Amino acid sequence: MIVHRFFTNPDIFRRTAAGVSLILAPLCLLLGMAVDPTESGADEALAYANNPAATGVSATLLHYAWILWVPGVIGLVHLVRRKGVVLANVAGAVTVLGLINFSALMVSDFFDIVLFQRLPAAQAEQIMQDAAQPAMVAAWQMPGMIGSFLGLVLVSVAYAWAGRAGWWFPAGVLVGMLVWLFGASSWNLVLGLAGPVVLLLVFGAVGVSLIRMDDREWSSAT
Template structure:
């Protein structure tokens, strides 16, 4: 397979669309924060679980990149402009967002070695304007809105039904609400929805004929 360019890239893109939401789901499941709790010491008291969770979340965003590139690659007529623009924004957003997961490791160390009030102040002061404007906002907006728009372009091209962008939007909204409300069930339900819709499309890429994948077709 590795010697066949079309088959290797198609399979890699398909697997990425499956593994990315799976890593997101597992990362949320391992997160040591208890449902309904905003315990600032949750990460410091559970460094191993926090490290595994942060790593899984990091790779969730990273693994979405080849999948997005694969989807954009298949949009060639209707929706091609949207796919190209949304794809570029999404890839940059995913890369930015993945880098933000490293803050969990600083969270562990700071809260382990300093009083809570001092640790909280340091973490708050670390949120410099440049970090928020150039890292956090592009990461979140580019990732979440970008994934929805790429799914819209893919459906617009006729590759899949409109259930795909609808499912992506629903999964992201449920996950964001669950994560912000510290609700474990919603925090896991969103990734499950994303795993189902992206998984279906990912499997379709893996099973796709090389002739259909090739731009010449």
């Protein structure tokens, strides 16, 4: 009976899916960073080639991190009515497109593995650089990164502005993103994991609130 109601009641299913996604997305990001074989000072592509299994698991987890944020973002935007609605709608659209674009970029890790296993490092590096065509950078990479990172912050701002959560939510998202970006770019393992932990805490708290939310509140969002 409970399972039947879960799949037949649109409010329960969509609300729960959004809430669970907000928990799983940063969790996948955290696990993906933990499994990533790259170490500080080491060549990223060579580390991928020397550790194909770990790289594949990491890339897959990161791919699903960005994908899983999509239903969560849609759920957050759904709950913003009147105050903050314009920001939520615009930021939500940008974020969803950014997340989808960014998830697609994870496939490049698998090409790194094969190229650096089969070719000399200099030749493999040149191929990867040549593959960074202007269209890929302008239409895939930049929208994916900017849309994902900035979009998630703006969606959380709209959610707090609407009174759905305290301002700790956008503040935590901003801090978590900045710490993670700095840690990932500098290959600092502590910061690379600390950022996702912060994101897991704030998105997880909101995700749990969605799961526990009354169906009438979800439907009317007043």
